[in-house]
Amino acid sequence: MKENNLTFLGNDDGFGDKNNSAYLEINNELYLIDCGFTVFNEIKNKFDFNKYKNINVIITHLHNDHAGSLSQLILYLWFIYKKKTNVITSCVHMKEYLEITGTPSVAYEIQNNIDNLKFIKTEHTDYLDAYGFILNIEDKKILYTGDTRVLTPFLPYLDNLDELYIDVSKFGGAHLKIDDILDDLKQIKIKRIKIIPMHMDDKDYIEKLVKSL
Ligand SMILES: [Zn+2]
Numbered sequence: 536m537k538e539n540n541l542t543f544l545g546n547d548d549g550f551g552d553k554n555n556s557a558y559l560e561i562n563n564e565l566y567l568i569d570c571g572f573t574v575f576n577e578i579k580n581k582f583d584f585n586k587y588k589n590i591n592v593i594i595t596h597l598h599n600d601h602a603g604s605l606s607q608l609i610l611y612l613w614f615i616y617k618k619k620t621n622v623i624t625s626c627v628h629m630k631e632y633l634e635i636t637g638t639p640s641v642a643y644e645i646q647n648n649i650d651n652l653k654f655i656k657t658e659h660t661d662y663l664d665a666y667g668f669i670l671n672i673e674d675k676k677i678l679y680t681g682d683t684r685v686l687t688p689f690l691p692y693l694d695n696l697d698e699l700y701i702d703v704s705k706f707g708g709a710h711l712k713i714d715d716i717l718d719d720l721k722q723i724k725i726k727r728i729k730i731i732p733m734h735m736d737d738k739d740y741i742e743k744l745v746k747s748l
């Protein structure tokens with residue numbers, strides 16, 4: 536079976552060892568999805584940043600397990616590689632966040648949208664705006680929920696979808712509780728969409744349920 540389009544650097548919940556984050560490389564460009572506090576150490580020696588025409592970081596929301604090393608990465612790419620980072624996000628406080636963490640504005644560019652990517656606003660916590668997105672990669676279409684406690688904003692986008700990367704948890708709260716959405720997941724499976732769980736608080740429990748759909 537073909538590998539998934541996204542490769543995960545980590546898929547733990549916010550208190551785990553490896554923050555939920557993934558990447559893909561297309562046409563000499565790196566796309567990093569979220570940049571939590573464990574991610575900088577994870578990627579510093581993993582990629583040869585010189586080889587990329589553009590380095591794009593998609594940020595879904597500003598919780599520390601998603602943006603906690605963004606400023607560090609931007610500084611590193613700027614001072615060590617002389618490269619400007621493209622920050623792709625809809626987060627309303629992004630500019631402010633980068634300013635208060637001392638990130639020189641010359642080192643990054645914030646883009647609210649790019650070709651092939653559409654942000655979908657969702658609900659995650661009452662204290663932050665949060666987004667998932669649809670990404671078209673060549674002939675594939677993927678949906679990435681980011682952290683979310685609701686599935687409804689994403690349901691209109693399931694047509695012709697190849698992969699669904701979905702935040703699911705055993706305990707719920709600010710995240711989709713997997714037991715509550717099993718019927719939805721079955722319907723999604725029937726549409727032949729591949730379901731890839733992420734941000735997991737209990738991997739054994741969740742992966743078993745996803746396999747049994
Ligand atoms: Zn999170």
Ligand SMILES: [Zn+2]
Nearest residue numbers: 596598659682
């Ligand atoms: Zn979060």
